[in-house]
Amino acid sequence: MKTGIHPAYHQITVSCACGHSFTVGSTHAEDMRVEVCANCHPLYTGKANLVDTAGRLDKFNARQQKAQAHKEAAKVRLESKKAKAAEAEAAAKQAETSK
Numbered sequence: 001m002k003t004g005i006h007p008a009y010h011q012i013t014v015s016c017a018c019g020h021s022f023t024v025g026s027t028h029a030e031d032m033r034v035e036v037c038a039n040c041h042p043l044y045t046g047k048a049n050l051v052d053t054a055g056r057l058d059k060f061n062a063r064q065q066k067a068q069a070h071k072e073a074a075k076v077r078l079e080s081k082k083a084k085a086a087e088a089e090a091a092a093k094q095a096e097t098s099k
């Protein structure tokens with residue numbers, strides 16, 4: 001093995017949403033959290049129900065809500081910008097006519 005080019009190798013703990021945890025070797029130094037593991041995945045358990053604390057659908061909906069809020073904030077910003085521009089234009093016309 002060539003020295004000085006390989007990342008450090010750690011033993012980390014992976015904890016699942018179902019409560020199961022196990023150790024793995026990894027170059028990632030911090031402990032990990034996963035949503036599904038071999039202990040609770042339907043393929044391995046043979047059961048259809050899945051222990052899912054924060055599922056993909058929940059995450060998707062949260063992202064959608066965040067995006068909607070962002071869109072509305074942008075709309076408000078754009079409207080205030082337009083209002084300011086119209087105000088400035090009106091002031092310019094006023095100044096021009098008073099000359």
Ligand SMILES: [Zn+2]
Pocket residue numbers: 016017018019020035036037038039040041
């Ligand atoms: Zn699990």
